[in-house]
Amino acid sequence: MMNSLWIAKTGMTAQQTQLDVISHNLANVSTTGFKRNRAEFQDLIYQNLRQVGAQTTEENQLPTGLHLGLGVNVVATSRNFTQGGLQQSGNNLDVAINGDGFFEITLPDGTTGYTRDGSFQLDAQGRIVTSGGLPVAPGITVPAGTKSISISENGEVSAIVAGSVAPQPLGSLSMSSFVNSAGLQPVGQNMFKESAASGAPQQGTPGTNGLGIVRQGFLETSNVNVVEELVNMIQTQRAYEMNSKAIQTSDQMLAKLSQM
Template identity: 65%
Template sequence: MINSLHISKTGMQAQQTQLDVISNNLANTSTNGFKRVNAVFEDLMYQNLRQVGANTAEQSELPTGLQLGLGVRTVATSRSFAQGSLQQSGNNLDLAINGGGFLQVEMPDGTVGYTRDGSLQLDAQGRMVTSSGYPLTAGITIPADAESITVSSDGVVSVKLPANPAPAVVGNIELANFINPAGLEPRGQNLFAESQASGNPVNGAPGGAGMGTVMQGFVETSNVNVVQELVTMIQTQRAYEMNSKAIQTSDQMLQRLAQL
């Protein structure tokens, strides 16, 4: 009876965590490059009250045992890196990656951040930076007198300058990919950081082995499926209610015992 109270409590905590994850997914449905997160659960240890395979007589064994579970816990949050929809923006500084790979940005502490959010802008020095002001590691600077900017599918950035009919190349965008992108550490601001689980980055030009191509004038939207999240939220709510009902039932049974 007391075990049922504790088990139901772990179930309610797990469903609360699931709801927190769903809420974060729904809050980021309009976030460029956001990747959906899913909570992962596992059952807790078991009380082994009767060992399976134990001898019941000289030549007979138990076909099944008696194990009572102690509940559930949250062990991880897995992130889906499935590509979101590519939406045309009409802005020449917006870049979407069609396929695998991440844009590399230089962080204030000198480390490298990785992002799928290609909504870039120019800072006061003409550098291509993210919406948070972090420049690309390629160090691409656009001249102030540039009339237009062109980014090819393989990452070559060129500009049209006055009195010069031929476009001038000002830099090359290089992508990075990981053996286990789900192991990247989320840092907020649409950025990820390398971790022990993700492995070392593999750098390469867009369109190369394992790398997607760059699409100018597009942004990658969130890969959150709103309908799926709402259905999961309803399931979570019902599971929370059932665990709450189990606590109420255990309380009623304990109350009846106290009245004997």
């Protein structure tokens, strides 16, 4: 079998994966706090038909070798954690991180999840939860009869309760950062989990130790650039077509060979 058939097949498969990544980015262009993904490619093993530097005579060496590559493979999808735009929502429970860091969320199994999505709400018990109903760490409950809620830049939550003019402190939002945020494991619902690649979470107060500040009444938009993704989509389509053309050409060459 001609190697070009297999090589072009790996190219088509890799471009299919690239298109999946681009489609996922475009599908989440309106998702709060979403961070775009990028497929990373790697060339496959080489057939070493002529070793570079081999001796041709006792005194001479080959300046170049003969190495035939066997295609390409997608080895990873890296996530770009650049800051998304801040969009004013007017909702007192909407908060955005301006800078580095993640909100801590208590997952159903008791472990901690991490998110940039600050579209929080209140549940039936008055707890501050995510749009999926998961409690925001460390567990803040808003008392009944609350007239207004304030969240400072350093994450302190306070409320003015009916019959009182002084704000009542309710707690502080927990935030963490990671040495390698790209190593976090995505689990859906705008959530990530700690992994061996991300390193341990480094907890802190918003606005300190490199953590961003909290902006009440704002939401962080997706950092997907639609124009850039469309350009990547066209490039992917062209690369797929060229690999398909290589398979057709190889097939025609084999047909000619069988007629000889």
